[in-house]
Structures are given as C-alpha cells and as structure tokens.
C-alpha cells in the first residue's frame with residue numbers, strides 16, 4: 001500500500017466537491033488507507049480557487065491548473081472540469097508523472113479519448129474514470145447474482161437513465177448545451193448505463209440509435225436566446241457481444257425523474273430490477289419460489305453486501321450518492337497499490353466511448369453500426 005497520497009483537484013463544482021468528500025472520507029470508512037493530503041486545487045479565477053481551497057481544506061490554490069499538475073506534492077489529480085478540458089488536463093497530468101481520476105466522459109472527440117488512453121498506457125500511471133454507479137453494494141450484489149446464474153440464461157436487458165434538469169424549456173443555456181461538450185445525452189448520460197453494461201455483461205457489439213433535441217433554443221444570461229447544440233434524448237437498440245439483446249433510453253428532459261438509472265434483466269429463471277433512485281434496493285423475482293408465492297422480493301443493502309458494512313453496521317439504513325464516490329476512491333487506491341479493483345480504467349472507458357460514438361454515427365447514417373472494438 002502507498003503510504004501517502006497528495007491530491008490535486010481541477011474544478012470545484014458538483015463533481016469537484018464529490019471528489020473532495022471522497023478523499024476526506026476514504027481513510028475513515030476503509031481500513032489501512034494511506035494518509036491523504038489535499039495539496040492543491042485549481043479553479044477559473046484566483047478568488048474562487050482561494051475560497052474553495054478554504055472551504056474544502058486544500059493547502060494551496062491557483063487559477064492555473066498547470067500549476068496543480070506540476071506540483072511535486074501532488075500524486076493524483078482529480079479532474080472535475082467540463083468535458084472539453086479533459087484531454088489536455090489528463091495528458092498533461094500523466095506526462096507530469098501523476099495518476100489521474102478523471103470524470104466521465106473521457107472527451108467529446110473519440111480521437112482525443114484515444115490519445116488519453118495512449119498517454120495512460122505510455123505513462124504506466126493509474127488512470128481511472130468517474131463511473132460511480134458501478135460501485136453501489138446493490139450493483140455488486142447484482143454482479144454476484146448474475147455470476148451465480150441466479151436468474152438463468154439472460155434473455156434481454158433494458159436500461160434507462162433519466163433526469164429532469166433540462167426538462168424546463170426555459171432552463172438557462174449552459175456548457176452542456178454547447179457542441180464542444182459532446183453530443184448531449186449520449187456522452188453525458190449513456191456512458192453511465194454503458195459502464196454498468198460493461199461490468200455486468202461486457203462489450204456492446206452493434207447499435208442502432210436515434211437522438212432528439214426537444215427544445216431547440218434556451219435563454220442566456222443577460223437576455224436573448226441561444227440555439228441548443230446538443231441532444232437531450234437518445235434511444236438505442238444494442239446487441240451485446242455475448243448475444244444478449246438490449247435497449248438503452250436516456251433523457252435529460254424527463255420531468256419527475258431525478259437520478260433514475262432503471263435496469264431490467266430478464267432471465268430464463270427470473271428477473272432482476274434496479275433503480276438508482278432507490279439504489280439501496282434490488283428487486284429479485286425467482287421462478288424457483290413456490291408457485292403461489294412468486295413475486296418480486298426487495299433486498300435491502302446490508303453489511304453482507306460489500307462494502308456497505310464499512311459505512312454502517314446496521315442493515316437497511318442506506319448509503320448516499322457521495323458514498324459511491326468514496327467507494328470509487330477506495331478502488332482507485334487499491335489499483336494504485338497493485339490490487340484488483342472494480343474500476344473503469346482508460347482502456348475500458350475507451351470502449352464505452354467507442355460505443356457512444358457508434359451510436360452517434362448510427363443516428364447520422366440512420367442504420368445499424370458495428371462497434372469496432374479491438375480484439376479482446
């Protein structure tokens with residue numbers, strides 16, 4: 001196990017705070033963790049950076065992220081800036097000999113994601129992505145149920161991710177509406193369900209996809225409106241390499257949905273249901289139950305579902321979103337120590353990016369597209 005980790009942080013919004021909370025909590029939640037030093041953070045201007053450093057507990061702050069990357073006290077750089085900056089920041093950090101924990105997606109352009117994966121391989125450093133939803137105790141339990149064959153041969157997978165933060169047509173234009181952030185719902189949302197598909201079932205072989213832009217323009221600060229450049233909705237049929245047929249639906253404009261990632265896995269001997277909005281629960285239906293008692297049972301997360309017990313000794317009390325980041329941080333540290341880790345590294349992340357770019361191409365060309373994964 002490494003003895004000390006100096007942390008650098010770039011971007012202190014939603015995810016930057018989540019990374020910070022995770023770095024602070026990991027040594028309390030999990031045993032035998034290295035000492036963590038919050039060394040240096042970067043924001044867009046010096047005042048904001050200083051304020052956030054005080055609030056978050058970082059020793060130093062800067063308005064120039066390159067200073068964080070160059071800091072000899074920094075071992076791992078948490079990158080929580082908007083998507084368009086990921087390639088430049090990640091590659092600079094890896095070239096400076098730092099490990100990287102970068103938020104998803106890797107990059108708006110596939111060629112940049114490829115460059116990032118190449119830089120990670122060349123550096124020999126640990127480079128992982130912020131795919132927190134694979135980390136919940138419930139999701140790990142689903143992995144185990146599938147590995148044990150609890151629901152038999154898988155007949156079909158359906159997976160959906162919906163939120164409503166863009167459901168209001170009058171919601172303000174911001175960076176996620178700019179084409180330079182990516183396609184929209186595909187690389188903002190679809191990558192999350194695809195991370196789950198990747199750990200539960202493996203790679204996607206072919207896709208057919210349609211995207212939609214429900215609200216073509218939005219108000220901008222200072223008055224007027226600006227044309228939206230990204231798609232809030234995407235729907236896809238997928239065939240997995242294992243032969244499983246699957247559907248994917250994602251929307252950022254689904255009123256009432258707050259953090260839904262709904263999964264239905266239908267097998268020859270039963271069904272597994274999961275919804276991220278109730279992520280301390282797994283629903284299981286087994287044909288092995290007596291005929292008169294068949295129905296979905298609710299399995300509440302409990303200490304027997306790793307790593308729940310590291311947080312709370314009592315079953316059914318529930319973890320929260322930030323706990324997923326703490327688990328992800330723990331997995332990153334395990335990977336740093338050379339141990340097996342449940343993590344999406346840059347090579348696995350590149351295959352997720354390859355799939356969403358195939359989906360975007362399918363939308364443009366109105367046809368099925370084979371996802372050109374390299375040989376396994």
Ligand SMILES: NC(=O)c1ccc[n+]([C@@H]2O[C@H](COP(=O)([O-])OP(=O)(O)OC[C@H]3O[C@@H](n4cnc5c(N)ncnc54)[C@H](O)[C@@H]3O)[C@@H](O)[C@H]2O)c1
Pocket residue numbers: 010011012013014015016042043044065080081082083085103104105130131132188
């Ligand atoms: N894993 C998840 O569940 C999840 C959830 C939300 C967002 N994300 C990802 O996290 C990343 C950040 O999203 P967010 O929602 O935290 O955005 P945000 O807008 O809340 O925060 C981004 C921060 O980065 C700062 N920033 C921008 N350019 C910078 C620069 N050049 N140097 C330093 N700081 C800079 C901004 O000032 C802002 O504070 C995105 O890639 C997004 O896709 C992941």
